[in-house]
Amino acid sequence: MPTFKLDGREIPFEPGDTIIKAAWRQGIEIPHYCWHPGLSVAANCRMCLVEIKAERPMLMPTLKWDADKQAYVPSDKPKLTPSCQAPAVAGQEVFSQSSEAKNAQAHVQEFLLLNHPVDCPICDQAGECKLQDYWQTSQGTLKRKDTEPVHKPKAVRFGPTIVYDGERCIMCTRCIRVCDEVVGDHVLDMRERGNKNEITVSPGRELDHKYTLMTEHVCPVGALTSRDFRFKARVWFLRTQKSVCTGCATGCNDYMDFDPRKNEVFRIRPRDNAEVNKFWMCDDGMMSYHRVHKDRVTQGLVAGKAVAPAEALTAAAAALGKVAGPNIGVVLSAQHSSEDNFALARFAREVLGSERFYLAALGGWEADKILRHADNNPNRAGALAAVSSKAGSLADLLKDVSSGAVQGVIALGWASAEDASALSALRSLKAMVTLSSNSGALTEVASTVVPVASFAETEGTFVNAKGMAQHFDRVIHAPDGVQPGWLTLVELAKAMGKTLAFAQLSDLRGSIAVGAAAATQEARS
């Protein structure tokens, strides 16, 4: 791979890379606002100016102060180049930290802050704002302009999700480009020139496509804010964990930001993964964190009465014990982790002695060619893998219930395409046990509900539509007495006088791997 030198360090690059992109691949950040690795080059912020030493340097005539002569004397200085636009050339020497380059960065930064309202205390971006970062690293001086700043529209409603503040905007056009290039919807544009520049929505339109929150995500300053997150929290109070979006089978990688003092999730941000979601996520995915707190089941439910989780577990063991055998229907969940589904399959075979598997899943949503998959369940593939794809649908379950083949049901999760009235036949079963984190149709028809940890309260694995198994971390703590689904099943087996052969997540994962290997062998032979 060819290399060039950046501040004395060899940087390998792929042909076609720009200087800033090659440096970015190496984890080096050249200060920038308008450049984004997932978007086209605009080169309008001028923050990434660097000095390039070439064979025939481009020099600009200038005047320099000579202290001896007490006068300005003709001199020259290297012409600075925006590193987001300049292609990397093998063997060239680039300086982003030379005095000329740093001087340019400081002055560009000062220009960008010229009309900025500096209302950081009431700005949601404060704490993760590039203007703040680069003021610290590149400028560090007070404002020299003492005249009235230019005023622009503030708190403009761009659409159902986004609010715009023109005075904070630095006109980097990232939001315009994300709409144009990622979404393919030219709904944002720029109007006026110079310091009257502002971002506007197309006449007669609202910013209302499926990826509006990406405009806020790419905004390097506080100009675009999400109406969902607006004023909810200061970002320095939040901590973050790596997670995987539960919105659909694409399995976009994300960060979940939560407040550890409140044990509450506040937002989701996309996590770069070139194989899956690149840099982006859709609005529904960004909002999917609401499931963590909405309709949360924190207590057990036995015959309509709220009980402690441990009591619900005992009741569930008693109910299942009565009908244990091959006529128990086992409902896996496409919303739960592979670990939970695999544990349930093992529980069914080893404790209940049943092979009647069904899969509960949400009924799908509108897909597109960008990220959204038609299957709005994160782990259909993982759930099916736990039973070698031998699972019927909930419609099949209802048929088997009416024919009397199924006498009792143990179900995982809250999600189902059918609503509670469609599933009401399950109410009359001898045992209807649901293990769930949130309330839904399956908990509504259940006679016994055992609360389990949600996807944010435990670690696990989702297998996306491409068959990629992706790990997600625990974000917040589960409510008191509530355990992950797989551990609840281990306890349930214990309460029924049997043992599931894994006590730790690593044991469970080991047996999943063994099972997967055996299945592969079977398929080959």
Add this chain to the structure above:
Amino acid sequence: MAKLISRPNMTAAEAMYVPEIAKGLGITIGRFFKNTFSSRGTEGNEIDTIDYPEERRTYPERFRGIHRLTHRADGSPRCVACLCCSTACPAQCIHIEAAEYPQGDARHGYERFPKVFVIDELRCIFCGFCVEACPCDAIRMDSGLHMPPSTQRAHFIFDKEMLMAIPAADGSFETKNPRHEPGDPTHPGVDREHHH
């Protein structure tokens, strides 16, 4: 490491101990008679104790008393709910929920306000960091009051209305620092017209 302490140089009378005890008792008994029998407030005869709580000492000007939320001219809080105070607070006793001024209000877009502002005065250590951190001079500890004692925890949880009902020691609810309101000529955001 051991620390060396030199023995005090005592005179024979001091070393005998008893005379010194008698001297100390003399002072105590003298004070007792002075406080009991002298008339209060007579010139040259001031006693060293006061009849608290009927009588109170004046606290120094910069005494950090219980918090108050300062008002604007129209009686609304100066606070913009930026959470700088609760960020600075080492005792984590300040809870704020921010809200936005409604569409049409002159402050809409420029400012936000505290929907909920609660200080747990039991947790508070009266360090004054919140006052230092406030960019709006919205929280002050110049009430000149210390926290009145109570046996109920709930009495120590001060909400927004309570904090706004506490005046400064001089009785005012505002502060001497000027405020540039959106809408008045001194506010940097006065010209909100956008010229095309």
